[in-house]
Amino acid sequence: MSAATPGTAAGPVTGPARSFPRVGVRATRKATVIAFLAWLFAVYDYILFGTLLPEMSTHFGWDSATASFVSTLISVGTAIVALGVGPLVDRIGRRKGMILTVAGTALASAATAVTPGAGYLVGVRALGGLGLSEQAVNATYLNEIYAVTEDEKIKKRRGFVYSLVQGGWPLGVLLAAAFVAVFLPLVGWRGCFLLAVFPAAVIALTRRGLKESPQFELELSLRALRKEGRTDEAAALARSYGVEEQPKAPLAAIFRGTALRNTLVLGLAWIVNWFGIQVFSVLGTTVLTEGKHVSFTGSLVMLIVINAVGYLGYVFHGWIGDRVGRRNVIGFGWIASGIFFTLTLAVAHGTFAVVALYSLGMFFLVGPYAALLFYMGECYDTGCRATGTAFLNALSQPGAIVAGLIVTALLASGTGWNTAALLVGAIGTSLSGLVMFAARKVETLHG
Numbered sequence: 001m002s003a004a005t006p007g008t009a010a011g012p013v014t015g016p017a018r019s020f021p022r023v024g025v026r027a028t029r030k031a032t033v034i035a036f037l038a039w040l041f042a043v044y045d046y047i048l049f050g051t052l053l054p055e056m057s058t059h060f061g062w063d064s065a066t067a068s069f070v071s072t073l074i075s076v077g078t079a080i081v082a083l084g085v086g087p088l089v090d091r092i093g094r095r096k097g098m099i100l101t102v103a104g105t106a107l108a109s110a111a112t113a114v115t116p117g118a119g120y121l122v123g124v125r126a127l128g129g130l131g132l133s134e135q136a137v138n139a140t141y142l143n144e145i146y147a148v149t150e151d152e153k154i155k156k157r158r159g160f161v162y163s164l165v166q167g168g169w170p171l172g173v174l175l176a177a178a179f180v181a182v183f184l185p186l187v188g189w190r191g192c193f194l195l196a197v198f199p200a201a202v203i204a205l206t207r208r209g210l211k212e213s214p215q216f217e218l219e220l221s222l223r224a225l226r227k228e229g230r231t232d233e234a235a236a237l238a239r240s241y242g243v244e245e246q247p248k249a250p251l252a253a254i255f256r257g258t259a260l261r262n263t264l265v266l267g268l269a270w271i272v273n274w275f276g277i278q279v280f281s282v283l284g285t286t287v288l289t290e291g292k293h294v295s296f297t298g299s300l301v302m303l304i305v306i307n308a309v310g311y312l313g314y315v316f317h318g319w320i321g322d323r324v325g326r327r328n329v330i331g332f333g334w335i336a337s338g339i340f341f342t343l344t345l346a347v348a349h350g351t352f353a354v355v356a357l358y359s360l361g362m363f364f365l366v367g368p369y370a371a372l373l374f375y376m377g378e379c380y381d382t383g384c385r386a387t388g389t390a391f392l393n394a395l396s397q398p399g400a401i402v403a404g405l406i407v408t409a410l411l412a413s414g415t416g417w418n419t420a421a422l423l424v425g426a427i428g429t430s431l432s433g434l435v436m437f438a439a440r441k442v443e444t445l446h447g
Helices: 025-060 064-092 094-113 118-125 128-132 134-147 152-156 158-166 168-195 197-209 214-227 231-240 257-282 284-291 296-324 326-346 351-366 368-379 385-394 396-412 417-436
Strands: none
Touching: 025 064, 025 094, 025 118, 025 128, 025 134, 025 152, 025 158, 025 168, 025 197, 064 094, 064 118, 064 128, 064 134, 064 385, 064 396, 094 118, 094 128, 094 134, 094 168, 094 197, 128 134, 128 385, 128 396, 134 152, 134 158, 134 214, 134 368, 134 385, 152 158, 158 168, 158 296, 158 368, 168 197, 168 296, 214 231, 257 284, 257 326, 257 351, 257 368, 257 385, 257 396, 257 417, 284 296, 284 417, 296 326, 296 351, 296 368, 326 351, 326 368, 326 417, 351 368, 351 417, 368 385, 385 396, 396 417
């Protein structure tokens, strides 16, 4: 479903005959807080695996190549699961989809705790695709809720408020690092995963109290009418709310009409930008230790500071995206990030210079995702919104896989980590920013 076409100079502008039910202030804020906590612990589980992989490799006797191969296979499985989440959420609803994703996070942690070997691990960690899809489902649900909320403060600053939710990424990274530091000596890596189950399970239960979005409730009504063969009534009902009735399959819908351009452009941007995420976020300690010759302990301390600055990046880009447009903010942010990472790798010497430039690079690398996830929700109609956002979100994993293969090939050829990070991470990040300017501008979602 999409917004009705406004009137032109040839005729008066007429609004829809009906309005969506309003969502109260309390319900809106409850949904926002729960969405933040769910994303925080989804990231926590996702990063926990990467943090504990060296310990798991030692336990199972894997060498570096085996551990890297297992991690790559898990990325493939994660992408497959994440691709299936969008169509499912467009079928079962936003509320049930949000319960599914965070419950999947709890299940992935629990199953990982009893891992007997590599093959089993690849299968159960693929469930992490449910957790990784959390941000896409959050963006879909909150986009629709904020469009019809009675909370005018949130409605006017929806991008900024969503940035606080999306900021769960760097906070999840910090939480995972602190959790491992405290509990790994006490309960081991299996115990760390087992303890991670409980907060995710509690949030899954809490989400049962959330209401479905009014836009999706209308979608359900339209489906019921079409199923009964009352297609004319379905079309009339859709028009009465100022939307176009589109009974197409959601996956097909994101590759047709006005949605096609942004699906292709944003898909490419996601893939290429994850070159930077993989190099500077996932492999951050390696870049600092191998590329800038920082001690491992020093790199951990640096990354705490860098991720704290990264959180401020989410808040900034969410705030400014409300004012100057989300597409431009994303594009300029990623270009700036590539420049700062280039300076980090090419000219920075000494702790202060490395931390300052790396932090600025992370500020402009991860911060634009606060605007991106909300922008994606505005690109698609209600019938395919979850499919579109989840599909694009899943393309992060092919980006991570390709980046890893290129970096591995460069290192094998004798290229140093500094140069490899520059060629793949820094240049890839700036290139993704340029790609964003080919995206179509979209209107803010209104109820």
